[in-house]
Amino acid sequence: MTTAIKTARIYHDHHHDPAHAQVSLDYDGRFLRRKMLATDDGESFLVDLAHTKSLDHGGVLVLEDGREIEIIAAPEELLEISGDNLLHLAWHIGNRHTPCQIETDRLLIQRDHVIRDMLLKLGAEIQEVVEPFTPEGGAYGHGRTHGHAH
Structure with missing residues (x-):
């Protein structure tokens, strides 16, 4: 059957x-x-x-x-970003069109060694975590952000 x-x-x-x-x-x-x-x-x-x-x-x-x-x-491998100037770090993440979950005391992004290296040079504290990822939407609060290779 x-x-x-x-x-x-x-x-x-x-x-x-x-x-x-x-x-x-x-x-x-x-x-x-x-x-x-x-x-x-x-x-x-x-x-x-x-x-x-x-x-x-x-x-x-x-x-x-x-x-x-x-x-x-679902939980996935992410980078947890913290530091003294989260707004500055968030701006650099957004400038690279990288999806980002923004919280009061931390940012979460998908693991990416290039972005990780950039953020470390900017003074970020970074931890690898595994948890659900629900980043901010695109313009006007909905939709997805896209990298430069649309």
């Missing part, structure tokens, strides 16, 4: 009812249009959105039968 693959064609930023399942994706994996995925408990499904979309932590994909699959930001 063959089981038909369920398809999610709808995405929205939040849900009200408990989700049917969860899918954990890293930052790069949360940017998609069409892709086979599996929930955290192993149920395969196809994402087939009309346009490429950045899926947010806590957002949901809606399957054809109405069930919702919650998006979870």
Whole structure:
């Protein structure tokens, strides 16, 4: 007996009812249009959105039968940046179009040895961490930032 693959064609930023399942994706994996995925408990499904979309932590994909699959930001390898002048460091990160999670006392970016070396020369304190990554959106608070090689 063959089981038909369920398809999610709808995405929205939040849900009200408990989700049917969860899918954990890293930052790069949360940017998609069409892709086979599996929930955290192993149920395969196809994402087939009309346009490429950045899926947010806590957002949901809606399957054809109405069930919702919650998006979870998966832990990934990051650099935690701190130091006396976080604003200065954040400016340099942004000037390189590098996605950045901005918090009161630290910045988080994906691991990149070139950016790491630059930040160390600017006096940053850097630690390698593994945790979910939910960087700021692009212009006007939504969308993705892109490097120079769009």
